[in-house]
Amino acid sequence: MTNRKREDIEKLLHDKVEAGEHISPILPDGIKNYLIDIDGTICDDIPNEEPERMLTAEVYPDALEMLNKWYNDGHIICFFTSRTETHREYTEIWLKKHGFKYHSLLMGKPRGGNYHWVDNHLVKATQYKGKFTDLVDKKITIQVFKD
Numbered sequence: 001m002t003n004r005k006r007e008d009i010e011k012l013l014h015d016k017v018e019a020g021e022h023i024s025p026i027l028p029d030g031i032k033n034y035l036i037d038i039d040g041t042i043c044d045d046i047p048n049e050e051p052e053r054m055l056t057a058e059v060y061p062d063a064l065e066m067l068n069k070w071y072n073d074g075h076i077i078c079f080f081t082s083r084t085e086t087h088r089e090y091t092e093i094w095l096k097k098h099g100f101k102y103h104s105l106l107m108g109k110p111r112g113g114n115y116h117w118v119d120n121h122l123v124k125a126t127q128y129k130g131k132f133t134d135l136v137d138k139k140i141t142i143q144v145f146k147d
Contacts, residue, residue, distance in 0.1 A: 076103050077100075079105045
């Protein structure tokens with residue numbers, strides 16, 4: 001895959017019209033849309049109640065290298081954080097300072113974990129357990145709706 005510019009990604013995600021009606025976009029085969037948490041996943045776990053620490057959070061080993069690799073491979077990188085809109089400026093400054101490449105930043109993810117995402121698109125989840133690496137296939141049991 002090649003390095004995709006922000007404009008190329010935007011084109012992939014918008015303006016899909018079929019039979020005169022707008023439709024939801026579907027990414028090309030091999031392109032992943034990564035939603036990545038920040039606190040406790042790519043850096044120190046900084047609670048919203050201590051925003052002054054957000055600018056000094058330490059990057060976790062391998063996070064910067066792997067996420068930028070995925071970005072350079074043409075995947076979409078979206079940080080999805082429980083930080084609030086009032087923390088956006090600090091967060092963008094910190095991401096830029098450390099050299100993270102990304103396409104978007106979504107604030108206001110619900111706090112507390114134990115997420116169960118329901119969507120009409122395929123969703124895969126990977127729990128961060130201390131190290132970023134290339135992803136591997138693994139068979140596991142998951143909860144799904146009855147057929």
